[in-house]
Amino acid sequence: MRRLLLAACAPFVLLSACATTQTSELDPAAPAAADSAYGMFLAGNAALSGGRSAEAAKFLELARNESGGDPSITERAFTAALMAGDIERAAALAPSGPDAGEPGKRLGRLVKVVAALAKNKGKVAKAELATDGIGFPHRGAAALLGPWVAAASGDVEGSLVRPQLRGDPGVDYFGQIGQAHLFERARRYDEAETDFKAVTSGDSPSEISVLAYGGFLERRGRRPEALEYYDAALKRNPANLAVRAARARAAAGKSPPAAPSIKQGAAFALLAPAATMVSAKQEATALAYLRLSLALDPDRSEAWLMVGDLMQQAGDVEGGRAAYQKVKATAAEFPAAQAKLAWSYQSDGDKEGALRLARAAAATGDRDGRLTLSDLLRANEQYDEAIQILNGLIAESKAPEWTLYYARGQALERTGRWKEAEADLSLALKMRPDEAELLNYLGYAWIDRGERLKEAMGMVEKAVAANPRSGAIIDSLGWAHYRLGDYTKAVEILEQAVELEAGDPEINSHLGDAYWMVGRKDEAGFQWRRVLTLKPDDKIKADAEKKIAEGLGPQQRVAGQ
Incomplete structure (x- = not known):
């Protein structure tokens, strides 16, 4: 597929x-x-x-x-x-x-700590946090909040104690970032730098740690070192928007970012356990932590993005959109927020609204905004304009990016410019030879065109091995067997694909064709009729209607042609 x-x-x-x-x-x-x-x-x-x-x-x-x-x-x-x-x-x-449930009481105590901290009642927060009631699963959040609560209460020495929790590397890592900031707050700069260097060690330091250490260097008046540090990070990841923005700020000699306030530091501390809970599929607890974080720092853009995602997943479309709209235009996360907002309208069937938002973001010249627009244009079958945008993005790229060639190859293929599409897709595959989606797309395109079938079969088999739960990729393998004339095998594999992607009209159409070729004509008709209930595009719909009326005939015929 x-x-x-x-x-x-x-x-x-x-x-x-x-x-x-x-x-x-x-x-x-x-x-x-x-x-x-x-x-x-x-x-x-x-x-x-x-x-x-x-x-x-x-x-x-x-x-x-x-x-x-x-x-x-x-x-x-x-x-x-x-x-x-x-x-x-x-x-x-x-x-x-x-009479209250123990889980609710534990979370309630954490909420009371944050509510007191938000009102600048540090001593009240510290007293609440000192109780023994903030147990599982909130121990990590409580541990990370502890130093900031100590700072809010005036306990400087207590604020400098690094939080640790056995078996929780997230607390260890984010606790050290917090300790670095609190050392800086206490004007113990050498100890702060030791912590910052520790969290940025290794081959791939996180964006969070890079921005934290870079900001510290700028605040210490060490702008050349900060620029060198940002350049090294961008060499590893040229597309990182936040680091690019930090580098541009430092290069322009603008004021460095302020060190986090106590509330901002505490808000940041809650993001780590929120992300952990998202990974653990504990979405409600994650949302609770994010709401607590935003109570302390309402401008925390990454928290708003996460809230938007959780609300969308829970089915609250409007709530999700409202969260995305909280991200300010000056924030590094703004393009991502606009992209998510646009796609929410696209998913809701408001294609014009989605494109309007995407065009507004792209008009700023932002690279990610333009890429989002090109993706939406392809989703709405406006391929020529998508190709123009991708041409510009490819021309501006300092190094070849396989994703751009893959996207342009898809758009070119859909407009019938096959030779150009094949060249782009082949180039993308040369850059990423093991990418399952690429192997599948180019392999399927050759299979569907009846070209290089054995080579394409090998590519799709490799894609299936890499992603055996993808109905789209398994469909490509089944369709390859169909095109090679092994209809029995095609039925076996296409039935697996339909089990994985029951609502996909093209996979159901392919299974109907395979049923027909092995003589199971009633089942073939059922599959083709089912296609019409699955919102197929015009081409697949017309093909299904024709096959319902006429069947495939005595000769093999490619579905959709």
Whole structure:
């Protein structure tokens, strides 16, 4: 193939598993919802399962008041307020007492620490953090917050103690970055630099550590060293927007970035456990940490991007878009936010809105903005304009980039300029000979054209070995067997592809063709009719309709031609 919540079950569940039909069908604005604590509870659950956290928080708090402070409703109201980003209210509703669930109490204590820190009540935050109640899974977050809370309370020596947690390398690494900043804050610059050098050692230091150490060098008046350091980082990764921006700032002699404030440092400290929770598929806990981070530093762009992603995944499209729109135009993450925003409109079927956003971002001249526009143009079959943009990007590239040649090759192939497309795709494959997607695309193109079939078969087999769970790639292998006349084998492999990509119209069309060629004509007709229910493009639709009417005929015929 060429193509490659928040339910109220518990404080940590994002998916709407608890929402019953009765709840989901309830209109939260209906008067019946206000007739009782139960009605408001249902309305709150419905809003929560739909991702409307702020609305849920209002209904659930009303339900809590009507119920006389029922602990289970209080816990749900706490969850809704936290997910909506109302940290002050969440802190007030934090579960406590013998009837509250232990997970909710642990998270509640962490929320109280952040709420106090946000109000500049460092001693209150420190006292709350000193309790023994912030246990699993929040120990890492509490450990990373500890030095910043100490700093907020005026405990300088305590702030310089590096947080460590056995078995948690994230706490060790990000704790050392935080310690470096706090050493700098205490004017212990040699010790700060020792930490910065430690976290940037190795062949591939992280973007975070590069920016932290580079900013430190600039603040110390060592601009030439900072420039040299940024240049070394850009040599490793020329496309890094944040480092490029830092290098441009230093080269222009502009003011260096300020050292993080206590709140900013604490907000940064919460990003590491948030990312860990995302990796562990604990999306609700990740979102909670991100909301806490943003309560301390509302301009934290990477946090807004992560919130947007989580809200989109939970089905709250508008909430996700609102988060992406929080990223300021001056932030290094702005192009990424605009790209995500544009693709959200594309996924929603608003192609004009998606292209309008992408054109506005591309008009700034930003490279990633132009690349996003070219991708959206290809997705909307506006290949000629996409090719023009890609021509410019390729001409400007200091070193050949296989992704650009691959994208242009796809667009050229779709416009019928096969020889040019083949040249681009072959060049991209020469640069990335083991890239499964490339092997599949070029191999499939040759297979579909009836060219270099044995070579193409080998390429697709290599792609399948690299990515055995891709229905699109397995379809290419099945279609190769079809084109070589091994229809029985084609059926076997194409059935696997359909199992993996049941909603793909082209794979279903291919399986129908293979069924026909082995004499299973009723099943072939079923597959072709199924294609028409899967939103096929005009070419695949017309081909399916013709085959339903006429079949494939006595001779093999390539689907889609």
